[in-house]
Amino acid sequence: MIELINVSKRFGDTEVLQGITARVERGEIFAVIGPSGAGKSTLLRLINLLDSPDGGEIQINGIDIHKKKDQHLRIRRMMGMVFQKPAAFNSTVYENIAVGLRFRGVDEEVIREKVRDVLDMVGLSGYEERRARTLSGGEMQRVALARVMVIEPEILLMDEPTANLDPVSVEKIEELVLRINRDLGTTIVISTHDMYQGQRLAHRIGVLMDGVFAQVGTPREIFTVPASREVARFVGIENIIDGVVVAGGNGRSAVDVGGTLIQVVSPFARGEDVCLCIRSEDLQIAPVDGRVSASDGNSFPGTVMSITPRGPFSRVTVDCGFALSSILSWKVVDGLDIREGSRVIVSFAPEAVHVVRATRG
């Protein structure tokens, strides 16, 4: 439905987008995730025709939307966009939501009906006569969503719609996004810097980094097999270790990390610089005299460097010549009787290690 072909955009000297290529299918929720300033907003604005690209093209249903100046209005009216900052016109909720329909010359009677329905959908029934500016941020954002949905867009663009909201409001908006997509079949492109939100909502995710999609894939792919060190870091993989492949074959390799060999499953050939990504939950920590389970796995003795609390868990970092961090519950930490300076053994299976090429691309 939306085809991004090598889209680039420059603001002054900074190249915000440097060649975005991706395809958003009809009826899917596509999340653009990436750190702040990666160009997520810019990309959505380009799709919404609020800005023009400096290079490449954006096609919707096969039409290069920035080419056809005379069709801008028609194309834009297929879409709706919700912005990061909840913004309401200085009028009643009813008037706020009616604006788009007014632009399209819809009869007042129809407007009234549609506004009522859409308010019902976003859970703000009876708010018609309230002054929109007096609402809370979350309510305002739901009004913004209603304002867009009342025009029944084929494509819904949402630019970090929950960035400024409290957790309860976030949940409500997310629920609405899923419902709109499920019930109305609306194609949704949502940007977020919250990878978990991307995971919760999206069918597919594009990870936008330094002006390009570092990876496009299902949430599962992104989280388990990140395409690069940067993606790995962004999706929250705790342990990313640089090394060189020293022996390989049959999909098994040994990677040299500062003199220690780590067994991994990877297709990379000998001599290649790689990054090893290990999720903290895949690490086991045992007392130094305990048994090490996996005989063919990786086991490294080390010293506990730090134990930092993290919600109901503790993050335990162990120095085994390279740092490895694991997330353990308080109970486990107590049971292991470890503290800073304790000697422990850290072990993990070779399959738990995701190997990516060290240099990007």
Add this chain to the structure above:
Amino acid sequence: MRRRTLFVAAAFMVAFMLICGCIGTAPSDTPAAAEKQQLRIATTTSLYDTKLLDRLSAMFEEEYDAEVLIISAGTGKAIEYGQRGDVDVLMVHDRAREDAFLADGYGINRRVFAYNYFIVVGPESDPAGIKGMEPEEAFTVIREKGMAGDADVVFVSRGDASGTHSKEQAIWKAAGFNYSSDIQGSGDWYQEAGTGMGATLMMANEKQAYTLSDIGTYLAYKGDLTLVPLVDEGDVLLNVYSVMQINPEKYPDINSAIAKDWINFMISDDVQDVIASFGVDEYGQPLFYAARDGWEKIGVPQAEVKDPVL
């Protein structure tokens, strides 16, 4: 619905205001309605400030079913308005500049309708001691004392190129001074007000200074002033008011007919009687003398005070 009603109401209001504005302010000489004729007069301030013109214009409006618009300015400004064709009639008191104005073809049909005298007024204490002197002598003394640094001796000049200002310059000249080099800017004692007669008198009163005034304005303002007349005799003090119209050959859309009516009205017996008696009730003496009988004293041909213009 409520909103729409409001909007319509607002639109109506704006339209209404616009109509009001236009009707209330349209140039009244548009031929659309059966408008009264308008006569625009630029006058020297002394005639206006004494309220003589208010009286006369009311008479004229009634008699001729016309509307008189009076722009009060100094003679200099009035002549400027005349040269630009912005008025129909001038009423001024500066013989020399009037002559030039007529000679340049801007004005025609001059008639003299009144005269009186200028007076030198000053504080009762008379710090320069000019009481009873000849005007030229008095001016010389004021200048001397002022230049000598006597802080109490100040002369306030109209300084606005009016008829009175012209007269003042003429007196300085008669006293043997070059106005621009000897008087203007010669010291703090000589101050130019740049405003009308009434305002200049008020200013001189505030500063307890000397000034030259026409007798009419002085009398009209006397109630608000502590200044007293100190010099009131001397041929040079004669003050002659004349009226003339703007030459329609220069500005064809000048309202020539009504301008002529005004000039003839000014020299008519009725008006001459009004002029001769104006202010007697209030000030105990007339502010002006009718020109009708004084043409010899003024030094103009009889025709210039008596003969109606055609």
Add this chain to the structure above:
Amino acid sequence: MYEIIEGFLEAIRLIVMLDPDVMAISARSIIISFTATIFATLIAVPLGAAINLGTFPGKKSLINLIQTLYALPTVIVGLLIFLLLSRAGPFGFLRLLFTPTAMIIAQTVLILPIMTGLTISALSGVDPVIKDTLRSLGATRLQFLVNVMKEARFAILATVAVGFGRAISEVGAAILVGGNIMASSFRSSTRVLTTAISLETSMGNIPKSIALGIILLVIALGVNLVITTIQHR
């Protein structure tokens, strides 16, 4: 001191007794300045909107120029309009000099820059997200313009009030192009509050000056009150 108190009491009497002269001058002042404000609004608001929302080379310099013109001295405007409308000037044939219309023209010209400038500020004060939202909702250029102005309506209203306040309290241009005429008919007269105060004071008619001054003050303060109320919404 005595003069001020006495003048003040007499002024109150003139106002309370609805002195016809004072009332006529006040009404004329309001009508002339109100009309000028309407004309200026009709020009300045669309102009300001076009400048604010348009993109063209020299836009910044134009806005700077407009802001510089805020300081346009009123007598300069008066002189300019005088020269244009004088019979010897290019528009002399209209016979507008020394009429209320001339004063309306002068006041309109006088308040145009500040009203245009303030309109521009009012519109640029509208949250860019609001503007994006309008465009995103599929507004045509006109719909966009109307709705942005709707958002800025209080600021624009304040602009109108500023313009009116300026017009009615102006004296230099009014006296130059109006001539301070007190004619027998209301509509031919050009004496307004400011020029009347100037004249009456110079004629030593202090009570009347004070009465007119009080009225002018009340109007000016009233306008300011409106502005403040609007801005606090």
